[in-house]
Amino acid sequence: MKVHGKPYRSIWLAEDGWAVGIIDQTRLPHEFVTRRLQSLEDAVRAIRGMQVRGAPLIGATAAYGMSLGMRAEATDSGLDKAYSALIAARPTAVNLRWAVDGMKTLLAPMQPPARAEAAYRRAAEICDEDVEICSAIGEHGLALIGEAWEKKGKDGRLNVLTHCNAGWLATVDWGTALAPIYKAHDAGIPLHVWVGETRPRNQGAGLTCWELGGHGVPYTLIVDNAAGHLMQHGQVDLCITGTDRTTASGDVANKIGTYLKALAAHDNGVPFYVALPGPTIDWTIGDGVGGIPIEERDAAEVTRVAGRTADGGIAAVRIAPEGCAAANPAFDVTPARLVSGLITERGVCQASAEGLRGLFPERG
């Protein structure tokens, strides 16, 4: 999507055809800084230091990390080294493992001189496939937004609420929850987005606001607490969020607080949609609340808030008493009964076992 009017992806091949460009997301929203990855080590550092984040983008960066590794040392030991270094960069990232496993399977049988070129070709494919999936999610979501806009009599503006960042910065382009929003904006539907700040890590305030502003989509930041009040007063026409994991029954695990917004949407008759790529469906789990383990993160994310200081630096301030105990569950589960529909690359379905089986019959 656009940054200062210029189209970007979140990762790209440099003009020289071998170095890899990324946006340093640790500097957002305060500074737009791009980095040039020139080695396996650069790629590992970018992943570990969270200059790139979001499952699809981590996978794409890892694929290019393998390519950079092969360019430097295409031997079997070089392949093993690149594989191990990337796997260790973010050990729990599913897309990272998927990308480097696939790369290793592809490259290992090849003669070393052929490996680098094949790796670059596959990395580019991984990126293009992700863009294709997100773009398809966007098209299917656009149809929903178009219906909502018709239903509103094309009057005023269409208010969409989102949570966290499921935008192009988390993928290669388009995003998941934000893809329909970008498509609708580009199609001329006068959208306005309510962005929940998404405590504790503030990805809404930092990343989603920055993304939307850069592409020219009107938005307003709110604290997470304000979502229900806006819905009570008819200020939200529909909600779209992303999800980290969807169960076979249509329950969705997503950033902490999603469940509260879904409850408010349900209480006020506001449609609540969840956008996801098919591969994030976990067909092995039925009950999301009981079955999905929830990561407990560092208490310091709750007791401290990072941002830009008056003198232009970036610092953290402590908002709680010294020694304050804090709990920090990173995700919650929204039961399928609160979800109006799931937007996938294959279309929109009911958040239910039947709905999902209809779109993914090969899993039935």
Added chain:
Amino acid sequence: MKVHGKPYRSIWLAEDGWAVGIIDQTRLPHEFVTRRLQSLEDAVRAIRGMQVRGAPLIGATAAYGMSLGMRAEATDSGLDKAYSALIAARPTAVNLRWAVDGMKTLLAPMQPPARAEAAYRRAAEICDEDVEICSAIGEHGLALIGEAWEKKGKDGRLNVLTHCNAGWLATVDWGTALAPIYKAHDAGIPLHVWVGETRPRNQGAGLTCWELGGHGVPYTLIVDNAAGHLMQHGQVDLCITGTDRTTASGDVANKIGTYLKALAAHDNGVPFYVALPGPTIDWTIGDGVGGIPIEERDAAEVTRVAGRTADGGIAAVRIAPEGCAAANPAFDVTPARLVSGLITERGVCQASAEGLRGLFPERG
């Protein structure tokens, strides 16, 4: 309640019998600093600068402000001056107006030499009456907590969730929502309190955590987003919040985000109680969502977060892109249907017109 083991009220008469002590709440939770108010001007500054906050405490401080004014200049013009200066300090504070109106009515007919002593006496009464109301709320709430503890088979600990700060710092002592919690803790019930940080102003993280810690009540800070997840997993036995205004039908306006917590409590079968002094019931309004105007506050409260820096100072950091638009509704309305009961100084009643009329028959 206790601070570092020593009992305090939020406002007190100094040992010399004329100066007034307060806690500078702008320094909390980072520093415990008391201030000595020695003049009308000191009292005005303390109110305007929010060194004292919370409706009952503002009223009490204004009453002592009138006393300090009378001590310096007990003439009719001195009375007018004190009245006008205090009213202008926080123009929309209902308790402030109530306190200074009452003082003026009391003092105006008196001879000037009698005014100062009468003012101090009345200010002390206002404080004691507030403590009595909050203590009675505490006793009635204690009974509810005791029942919940019995129902849990006195097993483990009783987990209570609260929002914002409706504690002794907002009143003269005990608080409203926190009064039952202090009474239960003092009675030996093993309570643990989940404190929602309460974005955007973080009164939960800053004030409620500090209060509870000072009195020795176990607590854990969470982001507001985490409340639903904890309830889904049986980690909350009951909720108690305060309210700024209750309608004749039992709807409650309280700090933004209260509605979302009430929705989650309802969805998970967790009792949700609201504690309030009778005088905060607005008998003129039926429907809270339609009838209670909601204050829209400065966007900078959303885009910036204040706290303690690494070097010990207090500073604000910006968490959103420069120029980011933000909306900041300060309160929301929780419909009576989501409220399990109202805890007042006269007892506990259903959140309904019938329930309230039963406790306040003189308003029926």
